[in-house]
Amino acid sequence: MSWLKTLVVGLSISALTSAGALAADATAEVKNADGEILGTVTLSETPHGVLLFADLMRMPTGGHAFHIHEKGACAPDFKAAGGHFNPSGTGHGIGNPEGSHGGDMPSLHAAADGSVKAEVLNVKVTLGAGSNSIFDSDGSAIVI
Numbered sequence: 606m607s608w609l610k611t612l613v614v615g616l617s618i619s620a621l622t623s624a625g626a627l628a629a630d631a632t633a634e635v636k637n638a639d640g641e642i643l644g645t646v647t648l649s650e651t652p653h654g655v656l657l658f659a660d661l662m663r664m665p666t667g668g669h670a671f672h673i674h675e676k677g678a679c680a681p682d683f684k685a686a687g688g689h690f691n692p693s694g695t696g697h698g699i700g701n702p703e704g705s706h707g708g709d710m711p712s713l714h715a716a717a718d719g720s721v722k723a724e725v726l727n728v729k730v731t732l733g734a735g736s737n738s739i740f741d742s743d744g745s746a747i748v749i
Contacts, residue, residue, distance in 0.1 A: 629732060635661055646747050654728035664715035669749050673708040673730065677744020686746035692736045707737055713749065
């Protein structure tokens with residue numbers, strides 16, 4: 606199996622909300638295809654978007670794509686996560702001249718020791734209610 610398909614974090618609305626209100630903060634474990642925990646991604650709502658903090662280990666050195674996918678399903682082949690989260694129907698890629706979509710985020714870089722510590726502000730999503738919420742009825746997944 607390709608390494609790009611080995612990491613996925615499912616964000617389930619039922620697991621990340623409390624008392625019926627949408628979460629202002631959420632933390633999800635990152636697991637590989639074998640179920641080994643490689644770290645966490647913490648999400649925090651800010652006045653300007655969602656701040657994601659990735660704290661990972663045992664990653665292959667180099668760059669890794671970092672996207673939010675449309676469904677919070679983490680089936681073994683990872684296709685259950687669907688396409689990139691794109692409520693606005695815009696193009697793909699941060700550098701796209703027509704604009705990017707909510708699932709697009711900068712790539713992560715793993716150091717020589719396999720560690721990743723990165724903060725990414727995603728201004729196109731929210732943890733609150735609305736069309737840009739990644740906590741919709743079927744949740745969302747973060748795929749590395």
